[in-house]
Amino acid sequence: MGWGDLGVFGEPSKETPNLDQMASEGMLFLDFYTANPLCSPSRAALLTGRLPVRNGFYTTNAHARNAYTPQDIVGGIPDSELLLPELLKKAGYINKIIGKWHLGHRPQFHPLKHGFDEWFGSPNCHFGPFDNRALPNIPVYRDWEMIGRYYEDFKIDLKTGEANLTQIYLQEALDFISKQQASQQPFFLYWAIDATHAPVYASKHFLGTSQRGLYGDAVREIDDSIGKILKHLQKLGISENTFVFFTSDNGAALISAPKQGGSNGRFLCGKQTTFEGGMREPAIAWWPGHIPAGGVSHQLGNVMDLFTTSLSLAGLQPPSDRQIDGIDLLPAILQGKLIDRPIFYYRGNEMMAVRVGLYKAHYWTWSNSWEEYSKGIDFCPGQNVSGVTTHTQEEHTTLPLLFHLGRDPGEKYPLSFVSDEYQRAMERISVIVQQHKVTMVPGEPQLNVCDKAVMNWSPPGCEKLGKCLTPPKSDPKKCFWPH
């Protein structure tokens, strides 16, 4: 989902009454980012509080390549990483993930081995292989074992777009919350649904209800579900004791728009890119009785901050034996403070850009290659900013392209290199970037090797269901990441 998909952020159909109300009851973050313009590294960053280049969710196979976690990826979240649920456990929290894990699907990466107590959902995205029985369909797990597979047991009708998955995930959330409330147990629920990801789906009740087509139907269903979750918390009397944060893992995938992709408002480009459209996210904090209603924050935030902020809420400190990139947002959320911190925009192994205050400096620009672009793969459809949305990897490390995001949120007008403003801003930014670079210790890259043998052929539980498949012989290869 993108920044521009919510009514409160200016979607012209204004079809998200529940999220808009969540914002009016809570706090809207206008300058909130993901740590990576792609789902899997973004989610790893959220759960570790660390940039993907530190936690291993990146590739060195080629320069500045986005890498995700498909079925044939060999890597996953390293044991050495400390995940939010692992830490929350120490404060007595029960942790559940509902939906897409995407931090590795092999046994050692299982979410219940990384701090979660419960899981209902899938290790990978629901896309591919689309019920091609020659390859395994993605399994759906309940806790340790699979209980079925997408397309086979959890239907997604690719023709009509009908699927009941968001409803199933909603019911799981409501049940979990009820159970925790009944047992007076503090809980962490990571409601990581995969709806709005292509192939886009919605349940029957929502199909055809949006002015925006199928994608809008899916947004409406998510919006409705979030409304139900918030109302459930209120009905159970625990809303004033429950911190809720809504955000997305990357910008809308414009390559799939309009039928299968959403909107990043007026921001440049979309998912896969380090322009604002790829990384600025809708974000709303909600905590009645604590967060002042109708608040708006210009705090520069990041999904990694949810790690540190959640620990803070639980009375815990982030680990001190490693670099944590997320900051505690509570002063911004509860007291309206503005904490000075930069935002780094990474693509794979490269810091492409940095935001400091209202300035954003691009050290590298790239949308995708001419070769990919000529195949119709376009991350910036209808947008073309000369020298900015480049189809060759352009290095600007000696003279970064600088934008003022207040005057120019669409990144269309680079500041003149000879202006005083450029000089002043870059002086400040250069120090921050240099400090970041010299202290950066990249983690072991996890997304380099692919092997068809590691696909979800025979997940735990498959034998009970008669759904085990025979893997091919192992043949590890360098993964090919074209973008």
Added chain:
Amino acid sequence: MGWGDLGVFGEPSKETPNLDQMASEGMLFLDFYTANPLCSPSRAALLTGRLPVRNGFYTTNAHARNAYTPQDIVGGIPDSELLLPELLKKAGYINKIIGKWHLGHRPQFHPLKHGFDEWFGSPNCHFGPFDNRALPNIPVYRDWEMIGRYYEDFKIDLKTGEANLTQIYLQEALDFISKQQASQQPFFLYWAIDATHAPVYASKHFLGTSQRGLYGDAVREIDDSIGKILKHLQKLGISENTFVFFTSDNGAALISAPKQGGSNGRFLCGKQTTFEGGMREPAIAWWPGHIPAGGVSHQLGNVMDLFTTSLSLAGLQPPSDRQIDGIDLLPAILQGKLIDRPIFYYRGNEMMAVRVGLYKAHYWTWSNSWEEYSKGIDFCPGQNVSGVTTHTQEEHTTLPLLFHLGRDPGEKYPLSFVSDEYQRAMERISVIVQQHKVTMVPGEPQLNVCDKAVMNWSPPGCEKLGKCLTPPKSDPKKCFWPH
């Protein structure tokens, strides 16, 4: 000002708290249009309830040219046109225009000859000749006579952007409202400020206060002023008896962005064009106690509707001896009804596009000529939709380009000509267009002839101020309209 300049429409700096509150207390129109992508014809349409092609505010000098009302234009609003204040007079209203008139500056076009009782403001825009004494600076009138000129007596500092004009216009508005309230007189106030038009200005108090630079400062000052006007109505106890409507006369002028131009959100292109960015406008209706707070309407609306709606509020009927294009929006505003009606997008003498429901059909596309574009005149900066943002006038009258504005508000993805959806939609649209065309009787074009002799050399009152200038010999010529 553009659609995307308001926080409530997703401007990322969210700096319009008063307009946002006006929306939350009133009704937001998401599908509201101007009648022309340029100021002067748009304002003529608002005051007559008629398309510019009917009321004469267009040119036939060249095909599909935008034409406005600079100092050397010979034409203006014809006497045969009936203006909103002329009609409201019959119901006992006192009518005042504050700000830019732009319906002709020669004596016969004076607003007090067309129904207004009072005027404080200028006949033309504050742009040009920028204190070049070889040509007259634009006069500022109080009622029948000029009281000074821009730059000379009403300062605009082009270097710092400082000007006190919006504050002066605000005070005029507050005083007028107080006076009418005291005398228990029903009133119509047309607060037609020219701020946010280039050269952009703001008063000292607002300079440097916006994240968006000077343009944002101007928006903040307008926002603040509107807040003060609404509060004034409340303080005087007449808010429940006063209908207020906020809108703009055309999309943001992207050619002047980012310093001198605003944002049309995710809509395509800007001022001068018949894409959504040129003609979809921010719009808010406010009438406490009558309009349900927080309402949102998808009613297709147009500035021309303000003519008919205002008459309806005053218990009057629109004239029956001529074609009126504006409709009465009160059923939409007060009862939430949706009235089925098309929106026509004109550029000069050509119907470029039409919107019916969520479909928009382009019969002609043109941004501007290659020749102008090569000079750096760009109405679609950073945007380029192949076959849509064309630099030659492309005729599509036999096979219009069709967009679904719900799924594709950015007009990036024309529907396939061979799709059932295209066939079904165009069947409906064709009937509406045909009916529109066969019944269209264009008015006498007023914006064809230019003559330096008619400039504001010696406006009434100039002699008292010693500010009369000598006009050159009359030399009428065809005006040149490049866009």
